[in-house]
Amino acid sequence: MTTQGVPLRAAVLGSGSWGTTFAAVMADAGCDVTVWGRDAATVDEIARDGRNTRYLPGIDLPAGVTATHDVRAAVADVDVVAVAVPSQRARDVLAPLADALSPRAAVVSLMKGVELGTDQRMSEVVAQSLGIAPARVAVLSGPNLAREIALRQPTATVVASTDDATARLVARACASSYFRPYTNPDVVGVELCGAVKNVIALAVGISQGRGMGFNTMATVITRGLVEITRLGLALGADAETFPGLAGMGDLMATCASPDSRNHTLGVHLGRGMTLDAAVVATGGTAEGVKSCRSVLELATSLGVEMPITSAVVRVLHEGLPVDDLAGLLLARPHRAEGV
Numbered sequence: 001m002t003t004q005g006v007p008l009r010a011a012v013l014g015s016g017s018w019g020t021t022f023a024a025v026m027a028d029a030g031c032d033v034t035v036w037g038r039d040a041a042t043v044d045e046i047a048r049d050g051r052n053t054r055y056l057p058g059i060d061l062p063a064g065v066t067a068t069h070d071v072r073a074a075v076a077d078v079d080v081v082a083v084a085v086p087s088q089r090a091r092d093v094l095a096p097l098a099d100a101l102s103p104r105a106a107v108v109s110l111m112k113g114v115e116l117g118t119d120q121r122m123s124e125v126v127a128q129s130l131g132i133a134p135a136r137v138a139v140l141s142g143p144n145l146a147r148e149i150a151l152r153q154p155t156a157t158v159v160a161s162t163d164d165a166t167a168r169l170v171a172r173a174c175a176s177s178y179f180r181p182y183t184n185p186d187v188v189g190v191e192l193c194g195a196v197k198n199v200i201a202l203a204v205g206i207s208q209g210r211g212m213g214f215n216t217m218a219t220v221i222t223r224g225l226v227e228i229t230r231l232g233l234a235l236g237a238d239a240e241t242f243p244g245l246a247g248m249g250d251l252m253a254t255c256a257s258p259d260s261r262n263h264t265l266g267v268h269l270g271r272g273m274t275l276d277a278a279v280v281a282t283g284g285t286a287e288g289v290k291s292c293r294s295v296l297e298l299a300t301s302l303g304v305e306m307p308i309t310s311a312v313v314r315v316l317h318e319g320l321p322v323d324d325l326a327g328l329l330l331a332r333p334h335r336a337e338g339v
């Protein structure tokens with residue numbers, strides 16, 4: 001992608017599965033992309049061999065992707081900075097870069113979590129820790145399992161920003177023959193969808209680990225979407241976001257795919273593993289493990305009922321046996337369907 005014939009320059013912070021994949025997406029869209037990661041061996045392998053065998057085994061990255069150890073240089077002269085570190089680490093990574101960030105750069109959060117302690121969404125963390133206006137920040141969220149995209153399988157996503165020019169810039173930086181971004185001004189809704197679907201995927205995984213089938217899965221997904229919508233509306237989100245790609249789309253992908261870390265971790269818990277063992281067995285970043293607590297805190301502060309999220313917090317962090325999860329949800333008072 002070019003501006004007046006010059007390719008857009010982009011940096012990606014985070015050399016894990018999604019950061020590396022999104023770098024490839026932007027390179028395929030025509031950008032010059034530099035990945036920064038904290039792991040020296042991964043950075044060297046990306047720069048030298050065009051591969052990241054730890055996170056994307058068997059994938060060759062496009063020629064437009066390189067990598068650096070120097071994070072300040074990476075963000076100094078770029079049009080777009082994409083952030084793909086675990087949500088709970090974003091503030092630590094970004095705050096030291098406030099005076100190094102290119103003044104023209106839009107910053108797009110690829111992260112799907114809510115910060116513990118502050119209950120802030122990632123776009124809020126990005127703007128605050130870098131000291132930039134919210135108009136320079138975008139979030140990207142949708143049914144975007146990294147490995148499928150690294151294999152260039154077609155998918156779509158949502159790029160949300162309060163500033164349409166920022167959303168369009170980020171969309172242009174990543175649009176390709178297999179990756180189709182839609183813009184949306186509803187930052188709150190898009191971001192909440194991405195964070196809370198991870199919690200719902202944990203619940204679905206637990207039910208599958210207990211041997212339950214598709215009726216249970218469909219019930220949890222559908223009622224999960226209701227509680228995501230309830231929280232979003234309380235925070236001023238647009239009701240149209242929730243049945244879209246960032247809402248129902250991502251819920252379907254994450255709750256159905258064995259590639260999802262949140263889903264997989266839930267299955268391990270359902271089969272009787274402890275949380276610590278399940279985290280190790282899953283590997284990678286399963287954001288719902290921590291974000292379930294901040295999401296529930298946010299909901300409680302607003303008086304919003306989120307029974308599935310609450311049940312997941314009780315199983316993961318308060319010792320509720322997995323066998324008691326379904327009973328807890330089904331014993332609630334009967335009510336009319338709807339948000």
Ligand SMILES: NC(=O)C1=CN([C@@H]2O[C@H](COP(=O)(O)OP(=O)(O)OC[C@H]3O[C@@H](n4cnc5c(N)ncnc54)[C@H](OP(=O)(O)O)[C@@H]3O)[C@@H](O)[C@H]2O)C=CC1
Nearest residue numbers: 015016017018019039084085089111112144145146284285
């Ligand atoms: N994977 C996916 O399919 C998708 C992921 N996402 C979201 O993207 C975000 C990143 O996830 P993903 O790439 O999958 O995670 P991975 O677990 O694959 O990679 C995480 C990356 O973050 C790095 N990291 C961890 N802690 C720090 C730190 N303190 N400072 C700097 N870097 C750090 C890791 O470094 P190291 O290798 O050294 O541990 C690794 O490079 C999450 O919010 C996730 O929800 C969104 C859509 C799709």
Ligand SMILES: O=C(CO)COP(=O)(O)O
Nearest residue numbers: 142143144145260261262
């Ligand atoms: O967000 C994702 C797909 O859209 C990835 O899900 P996991 O983080 O559960 O792997």
